[in-house]
Amino acid sequence: MIAMHWRSLWPESQRLLFALAICSTLTILSVYFGPKVRGNSMQNVQTLAWLLAGLQWGLLVSARPFQLAWHMLGLRMPGAIRVVSLGVVANLGLCLLAISSLAALSEYANVSRLGAGLLLGWSLALLILVLPAHHITAAIVPVLLLAGTYWQAWWPQTTAEYGVPALVILTLAAALWFYVCKRRWPILALAVEMPLRLTVQDEDVALFRKANAPDLSAGLSPVQRLREVLAPELKGIIQEASWPNRLLGALFVCSGIGFLLWLEPNRGTRFVIAYGIVAACLMLVSQPARYLLAERNRTSQSLVAELCLLPGLPSDRRWLLGLCLQILRGMSERLVFLGLFISLIGWNYGFPTAWLQWVWLYLLVILSLGLAQALQIGLLGYTLGRWRLFEFVMMIVAIASSAWLLSKDESTSLLLWSWLVLLALSLAFCVRLFQGLQRRGAPYFS
Amino acid sequence: MNPEALYIEPASPDPIYRQIVGQIARMIAAGQCQPGTRLPSVREVAAAHAINPMTVSKAYSLLEEQGLLERLRGKGMVVMAQAAVRQPRAERLQVLTPLLAELVRQARQLDLDFKQVTEALRPLMEKKE
Amino acid sequence: MSLVCNSDAVIEVRGLAKRYADHQVLDDLSLRVEPGSILGLVGRNGAGKSTLLRCMLGLLRADKGQAFVQGRDALRLDDQAKSALSYVPQQPDSFPWMTVGAMLDFVGSLYPNWDADLVKRLLDRWELSRARQLNKLSPGERQQVALIRALGSRPQLLVLDEPAAALDPVARRELLREIVGSAAEQGATVILSTHIISDLERIASEVAFLHQGRLLLQAGLDELKDEVRRIVLPADVNLPQERLRGEVMRHRLSDGGYSVLLRLADGSASLLPGKYQAQTLGLEDLFLELVR
Numbered sequence: 001m002i003a004m005h006w007r008s009l010w011p012e013s014q015r016l017l018f019a020l021a022i023c024s025t026l027t028i029l030s031v032y033f034g035p036k037v038r039g040n041s042m043q044n045v046q047t048l049a050w051l052l053a054g055l056q057w058g059l060l061v062s063a064r065p066f067q068l069a070w071h072m073l074g075l076r077m078p079g080a081i082r083v084v085s086l087g088v089v090a091n092l093g094l095c096l097l098a099i100s101s102l103a104a105l106s107e108y109a110n111v112s113r114l115g116a117g118l119l120l121g122w123s124l125a126l127l128i129l130v131l132p133a134h135h136i137t138a139a140i141v142p143v144l145l146l147a148g149t150y151w152q153a154w155w156p157q158t159t160a161e162y163g164v165p166a167l168v169i170l171t172l173a174a175a176l177w178f179y180v181c182k183r184r185w186p187i188l189a190l191a192v193e194m195p196l197r198l199t200v201q202d203e204d205v206a207l208f209r210k211a212n213a214p215d216l217s218a219g220l221s222p223v224q225r226l227r228e229v230l231a232p233e234l235k236g237i238i239q240e241a242s243w244p245n246r247l248l249g250a251l252f253v254c255s256g257i258g259f260l261l262w263l264e265p266n267r268g269t270r271f272v273i274a275y276g277i278v279a280a281c282l283m284l285v286s287q288p289a290r291y292l293l294a295e296r297n298r299t300s301q302s303l304v305a306e307l308c309l310l311p312g313l314p315s316d317r318r319w320l321l322g323l324c325l326q327i328l329r330g331m332s333e334r335l336v337f338l339g340l341f342i343s344l345i346g347w348n349y350g351f352p353t354a355w356l357q358w359v360w361l362y363l364l365v366i367l368s369l370g371l372a373q374a375l376q377i378g379l380l381g382y383t384l385g386r387w388r389l390f391e392f393v394m395m396i397v398a399i400a401s402s403a404w405l406l407s408k409d410e411s412t413s414l415l416l417w418s419w420l421v422l423l424a425l426s427l428a429f430c431v432r433l434f435q436g437l438q439r440r441g442a443p444y445f446s
Numbered sequence: 447m448n449p450e451a452l453y454i455e456p457a458s459p460d461p462i463y464r465q466i467v468g469q470i471a472r473m474i475a476a477g478q479c480q481p482g483t484r485l486p487s488v489r490e491v492a493a494a495h496a497i498n499p500m501t502v503s504k505a506y507s508l509l510e511e512q513g514l515l516e517r518l519r520g521k522g523m524v525v526m527a528q529a530a531v532r533q534p535r536a537e538r539l540q541v542l543t544p545l546l547a548e549l550v551r552q553a554r555q556l557d558l559d560f561k562q563v564t565e566a567l568r569p570l571m572e573k574k575e
Numbered sequence: 576m577s578l579v580c581n582s583d584a585v586i587e588v589r590g591l592a593k594r595y596a597d598h599q600v601l602d603d604l605s606l607r608v609e610p611g612s613i614l615g616l617v618g619r620n621g622a623g624k625s626t627l628l629r630c631m632l633g634l635l636r637a638d639k640g641q642a643f644v645q646g647r648d649a650l651r652l653d654d655q656a657k658s659a660l661s662y663v664p665q666q667p668d669s670f671p672w673m674t675v676g677a678m679l680d681f682v683g684s685l686y687p688n689w690d691a692d693l694v695k696r697l698l699d700r701w702e703l704s705r706a707r708q709l710n711k712l713s714p715g716e717r718q719q720v721a722l723i724r725a726l727g728s729r730p731q732l733l734v735l736d737e738p739a740a741a742l743d744p745v746a747r748r749e750l751l752r753e754i755v756g757s758a759a760e761q762g763a764t765v766i767l768s769t770h771i772i773s774d775l776e777r778i779a780s781e782v783a784f785l786h787q788g789r790l791l792l793q794a795g796l797d798e799l800k801d802e803v804r805r806i807v808l809p810a811d812v813n814l815p816q817e818r819l820r821g822e823v824m825r826h827r828l829s830d831g832g833y834s835v836l837l838r839l840a841d842g843s844a845s846l847l848p849g850k851y852q853a854q855t856l857g858l859e860d861l862f863l864e865l866v867r
Contacts, residue, residue: 005681005684007677007681008673008677008681011672012672067672068670071669071670072685074634074664074669075662075669076632076634076657076660076662077657077682077685078654078658078685079654079685454777456773456776457772457773457776457857457859458857459800459854459855459857460800460855461796461797461800461801462776462797463797464797464801488759489756489759492756492759493752493755493756496748496751496752496755496777497755497777497778498755498758498778498779498780499755499758499759500611500780501780501797504797551852555852
């Protein structure tokens, strides 16, 4: 019986490998960059890397027992508590295994601190998983995380300073999980919602999608109708939110940036900005593709039916253009916000101008790649697998470029030119894809 | 007896147990089921027609009460030996009563009197099968 | 509020009330289900059938009232009680990432009475492959897999929410056979809500009509068919104001006449002149009359 449980507690091998890859990347990076940072901060950087490793492991892998338990509770199946306990113990066991294997390596002096960092990251992940899957939560949590790493006065130094918050957060997460389960709110915990967005096969958990009745009133142009039929996923934030919400959003963003600018930069935080945020941008890129993939995989195929059969939508030529523009609109909005954010922080932290220029090139590249990905996956029926690999490679290249630009002052123009070439290539790829689709004609869905 | 020999109409206003009772009673009266014939078990009938087994056992119990079936150990429900003897006329007429009541009601609706109805009935009754 | 109810009913529900926004979904509903019975819940869309089933099992907390499963509070079921029941929701979309085989193996390890042979037989009968992923199946196949999961645990209480909605007629007949099979074999209690009235007429021993969150009528199916009659009176007949003996309800028709539902233990409607036919009703017609 335990054998049966064991297999169900872990996600698919693809996702496990992905998580392991991230873990090893982080470890390698911390080994490489660690000694480059002076003095005490080296410890901080390495601990931070382990924290991030624990965080992503928790989000990608440890979420599975919670998903399992959630479905079991919804069907009144026995043994839900047992499953969660087994899953948590198994994941904890893996963490401890990682720590003990670390102890064998002589380079890391302070094993207990690193282990505590790992546990803190993992417990933070669990806390995120059991938070309600509401927009507000999703918006606040990353900011809190970021603020937490930046708080210089508060930056933990000893094992206890990592370990005690880890235990507290674990207890909090456990309490919240039981509370959410027992109350049986219609709000899902993020555990059920979030990892599903990171999986290769997306599942349609449409709890918080707004009722998507297309507004086919006479006043809308065909392109606007197309926009209405496509979900909020693809819409820009400005397009979708009403003006009080826009005002609130702007206030939120400005205050967030102001707060972070007010904090004094230190070495550890540069690490997060230069590499962490840069890598995180890539997550945004595949969002339209994932949405289109989820809609394609839905057995009801209702979006496809609506797009093909609803009257009043733009004709062939304008249809494809409208879709591309909508995708670009949504993505570019988010990337522009991020770009402004990064630039401001980077400028405040004294990053070289070349780096700032590179960031915008990078964003443009991934914008065009995101469009290409959405078109290939949504309309041509490609799978996400190949693109995942490509994204991973892109991430490595981006982090490497960022590191290069930050460390060296000369010969940066070569790097910038190569990225410009990359931009041109990706734009050309997009255009070719677009023309190929237009030649094919409707219906575009394969 | 094959459970498929019964014809069940779930949507009929007649409850299923009554349909089964009526059909088996008619089969016995017509001689289709000889005395000693083993009837299919409750589960067999329920599975064959996808009906509630309680309905079938209710029907069987009623038939047992009426003296048409008996329960034998090891064999299940079996047609009674005496059932081969034709039922008294009163009982046979009782089976027809609801149909006659319906006939009367329709006749009244169509404004036909007794004489006209019997005249219509006569050739039908006298026709040889 | 008592935590235990001292009856031997499998499910008992007292005074349930539930409100969503401005819509009263359940309104002072009380219901008992005796062991071994097959109860059919009939109601229009939005009558509260799914909500009632979920409140019954403790999946939803009602605003007022209580629900008991095997005498225990439905909100506080222990593992033992959960092992004896199975629930199939209206749109079964649980464990979407698992394959059919993996899900059935996993669920099988949770229940003590799991019948792997039955599961295998049903998978073969319905031609479902074990290797396919659940989120890639069609809605009908997903419903079939969920039903196999529910039946495989050989439960004492089987709760099905519109189980046959997406099934083809052959699969539907098979499902009914399996339900009566388990009812016969282990004396299971079955509660199912469905729109397909002909299925209910086959297998239900009891029927409960839900309308606008209220329980209109709960009675044995045979009794209903034996006892309930409808009489349609034209406009020129003088119908007395007070209720007739055994009257369930009356509706005024568009031409001024009345349609009266009577329920009499002896099945006779002898109060009215014999010219007016006492119509017997199938379940569907009865339901349409009740909710008119």
